[in-house]
Every structure is written in structure tokens, then in C-alpha cells.
Amino acid sequence: MHFFPLLKFKVYGNSMRPSYKNGEQVLALHFFKNLKINDVVVLKNPHKNVKEKYIIKRIAKVSKEKYFVLGDNSRESTDSRAFGWIEKKDIAGKVVYSL
Amino acid sequence: MKRLLIFASKFLPTQSVYAHCDVPCGIYDPKPAQIAAATVVKMVSLIDELPKENTSVSDRNKFVRCVLTKEEHARKCKEELFILWADYFKPEHLKMFPSLHEKFWSAVKLCSQNKQNVDAKLASDLVKAVDEIADMFAQSKAAK
Numbered sequence: 001m002h003f004f005p006l007l008k009f010k011v012y013g014n015s016m017r018p019s020y021k022n023g024e025q026v027l028a029l030h031f032f033k034n035l036k037i038n039d040v041v042v043l044k045n046p047h048k049n050v051k052e053k054y055i056i057k058r059i060a061k062v063s064k065e066k067y068f069v070l071g072d073n074s075r076e077s078t079d080s081r082a083f084g085w086i087e088k089k090d091i092a093g094k095v096v097y098s099l
Numbered sequence: 100m101k102r103l104l105i106f107a108s109k110f111l112p113t114q115s116v117y118a119h120c121d122v123p124c125g126i127y128d129p130k131p132a133q134i135a136a137a138t139v140v141k142m143v144s145l146i147d148e149l150p151k152e153n154t155s156v157s158d159r160n161k162f163v164r165c166v167l168t169k170e171e172h173a174r175k176c177k178e179e180l181f182i183l184w185a186d187y188f189k190p191e192h193l194k195m196f197p198s199l200h201e202k203f204w205s206a207v208k209l210c211s212q213n214k215q216n217v218d219a220k221l222a223s224d225l226v227k228a229v230d231e232i233a234d235m236f237a238q239s240k241a242a243k
Contacts, residue, residue: 006104008111013118020118027108042116047126052117071118082128097104 005031007093009042009054015071015078016040016056020098026056028093035059035067035088040095043069046083054092067091127187129233135176136229139213140222142169147219170214176229177210183232188239195242196235206232 007028011020019040020026028042035041039059045052057069057079066085071077080086142165149158149165184203193199206228212221 004111006107006111008108008113009116010113011116011118015118017118022118025108025113026116027104027111045117045126050126052115052126054114054116056116056118073118077118078126078128081134082126082130097101097108099105099108 005029007042008099009056009093011056014076015073016058017073017076019058019072020056020095025099026095027097027099028095030093032094035062035091035094037062041067041069041091042093042095043086044090044092046086046090056095127183127236129179129183129229129236132176132179132183132229133226133233135172135179136222136226138172139169139176140219140226142166142172143213143217143219143222146217166217169217173210173213173225176225177207180207180210180229180232183236187236192235192239195239199235202228202231202235 007030009026009028011024011026012022014022026040026042037059040056041059042054042056045055057071057077059067060070060080061068063085065088067088068080068085070079070081146162146165146169149162154162180203184207188199188203196202206225209221209225209228212218213225
């Protein structure tokens, strides 16, 4: 899958409301260059051993190739406030389009 | 470009991406509650340090900001505790922690008491109560 540059995801949950609603589909680029604040990314779930492989969040801070990600709906989001900074290798794609 | 993306997407398999946390994704952590409780302690300490008489506009501004932050983090702590209590812990955990409900009940009560008061003892009790819950959480994870 990761050899293809474009990935399609269906969003489940409410942590990215109002930007991305439950059931909405998004396209993400697997190959991307500079990530910046406000970019929305699909990342590997930092919590292993759960069936949910990927989560979607927005980059809030960038420091030394590490990223602090947050859900837009902070009251219903588990994000870097809980699991800390993430690395670029953990990012599966940069969201470029909402279908 | 937009049309090309839409066209290409028709041939792509759809994967699931989770915008936690209204789905049962299993992501739970007591850390946000612990941080919120620690913030309440800090705000109580900052409020106590403010002059009680002849206060300046700046002092009053800081007082209001500290009270607002204390209120917000006590609320957040309560909310995080409710998530752990209702969504993470299951009836089977009661065998392991018979006082589970009592501990949560006391902790959420302390959140409210910390909203109502500026009391270092109550704030410190909240931190202890949340830490005990975090300890139960860690034990339950280790037992899996």
C-alpha cells in the first residue's frame, strides 16, 4: 500500500470536528516534504495492540523533526497531550483533499 | 488537479482512520487527568501568593486568570476521570479493585470541591486521588 503515493481514508470519530466529520473520506499523500503547523496528517496509532491502525490529527507544533499533533475538537481527542511528540516516520500521509 | 485526485481516488481502497475518541479504540490514559490535577495545585499556589490587600489591577487580572484556569482544569480533570471510569474500567476490574467506584466518586467530588474553593489541602488531595487511579490503571494494564 505504501508504494502508492495516494491513500484514501474514511474518518471514524469526532476528534477532528468540525474540519472532518465522522464518515467523511479524505485523500492523503504518502510522499510529502515539509510538514508545517496546521497540516492535517494521518499517523500510525502510537498505542500498539489496538485494531485501529491509523489516527488523524492536526500538527500544532514542530520542533527538530518532531511533531505535536492535536485534534480540532480538543474535548474529544486523544492526541499529543496524551501520547507526546511524534516522529516523521510515524506519519503515514499528509491529508490533501476531502472527498 | 482536483478532478484528477477525485478520479484516482475511485480506484483506491478505503482504509479506516480514527479520530478518537468516540469510537471504542481502546486509547485511554490517566495522564491528562494527572496534568489537570497538577495544574489545579499550581493555580491554588499562585492565588495564595497574590497580595491580599492593596491589590493592583495586574494582581486582580492574575487572580481572575488563575481562578479561570483552576476552574477549567478541575472540569477537565473530572471529564477525564469520567472517561476512564465509564469507558475504560469494566465490571471485571472490580474484582481487582473492590474500592474502584469509591475512589472515582471521591476523585470527581474533589474536582468539584476544588472549583468551589481555593484550598491547598483539597488540591493536594485531588492529585493523590488521581495518582491512585493512575496506579490502578497501570496495574490493570500490567495484568492484561
